[in-house]
Amino acid sequence: MLLSTVILNNVIKIKRKGKIGNMKYTGRRGWFKILTILILSGIILQNSSTALAKPKKEAEPMTEKEQIILGEGDTAQEYETLSTKVQYNGTSYNCSIPVILWNDVWIAPAKDIFSDILGCHYQYSEEEKNVLITSPDKENSVRFTLNSNHVLVNNKEKVSPSEVTAVTKKDSDKRDIMLPLAFTMEALGFICSVNEEKSDDAVSYYLLDVSFHYLYFITANNFSYDKELYSNMLTGVFLQADTNTNQNIIKGITLEAASKNNVKITHNAAGYAVTMQFLNTYNPFGDVTKSIKNGITKSIKIWETEDRTTCVQVNYNQKKEYTSKITTKGGMVTLSKGSFSMKVILPEKVTYSKITTSDQYWNQKFLITVPGNYVSFYKEHAPVDNSSYITGISVSLTTDKNTKITVSTKGLKGYKLSKGDGYFTVQVGNPKDIYENIVLIDAGHGGKDGGASKNGLKEKNLNLTIAYKLMNEYFEKKNSPVKAYWTRHDDTFVNLYARPTYSAKYQADLFVSLHMNSASSSSANGTEVYYSKVNNSKSFSGITSKLFAQEMLDTLVDTLGTKNRGVKQAGFVVIKKNTVPSILIELGFVTGNSDSKKLKKTTFQKKAAKTIYQGICDVFDTHPTGRE
16 A cells, blocks of 8 residues: 655645555546445444543644644643635535644544544544544454554554544534544545635635545434334445446445345346345435436435335446345445456357357457347347447347347457356457467568469468468367467558567567468478577567477478478568567478479368467467466
């Protein structure tokens, strides 16, 4: 956990970085993480009186308006400071006890601000002289001990920037315990700034501008209910927001162990809503409808039905789907937005094994084919978009009467299908986040650059047929361990210097360029593989371009039976200017009296495509990238 604090002209800025508990905060812009906390009976907020202790540090006397006493007895000291207001969730609150700058550290009243205004749980132990502050969702906690700077943050020992001391407001004898403001805010998941402001009548005051994950929360003041009619009571609902694009969580907490028997969760992706029903549970809040404007959440509703079921519903502006988990310990109900990016229901007569895909990454889309005409089916059971990476989903009928689901993505994205019970899910993300192994394949020449030509063979056509049309069949299979991208997928001219740059664009781990050889003599036959000494440094698992070339050559000549012409070094642009281990395969001679006959045969072309594919898979198998 990192905390950066800057104090300039009585201004303090606190920014969160890294993790807080099990949650991450990534900024204040973008999409929101939605978290609803349902706290049921028996979780009691103890608002015990605070004890006073003698301060060990001197505060910096400030201006005027509010008079407070730090400590008690002979060592107590009086200070004057500006009054304090808190701006939180669009509402302004007046503080009974103001904040004060104490030895260059802002300190703030524990109960007055953290409990009464921010809704944190507050407990004070007179015997142990410590105070426990817990965030409203009970995810984060801080335990302070009076006159000490040793604290426990989520039960881990930390050192706070100042000791904890007691405070009394002079004109009212109101007492509290002063905590280091920035440290406590950070630990509990808040973001806060302190600025000196002036009211309309020019009276100065300190304004604490506080924000948190919570967009809305409500807690019960009274925890009593008719236990003859109800078995539980709803005591709090918290709507939490974060800017983590792909995480949305709804969580419920009950005193008694929650189970599938007393908690019912309804996912209505088509209706953009998730509803939690707590059976035989008292709702002290009555009917509540709260509009939320954060880009993803539309509103939150709370109500109780005639059969004593309390319902909490979150309505969204976009179609999302959630998965649920019920933990009996502590009665926790967790609903997380599915880790999948997309969910597709399978028609009754269609099995997952019949689903095929085709990547059109050059158009920023991929295609999913469901055999048969199910266009009407998917109008009723529309695929669920659960990711910001997906920009559109359309369903259409192909010329061969199959159903095509076209998924458009935001930029280059990888995808992976997973089988479910009566459905399949699709994970969409950056290529290296989706695929364990990625290769970029270059079909040499193309367009106006025809390459070698002899014996009725055109190099550019052979390269494209073997490298893309035939090899693509293997790479597109669901169980392929390697993802392939290509520099060209049709008879297009691609600039020689542009080809090696695609390795970075497609996040490739390896690069393979396929060519056909030629010579003035027809007696020249065989296979040779090139690498560049300029691009031969060690990569993942120690693989180098030279080692890659040798392993590929061995596979080719052993399987295809071509003449072994060895591994050679050359400064070809596509391998020299590359950023990953790169090789150039000269599969055979179009001019060769033996090779040309083989290259004309479809069976040899198919075998060559499969062999190169297998050679690439073998290299990744013996030299793993380390991704999973």
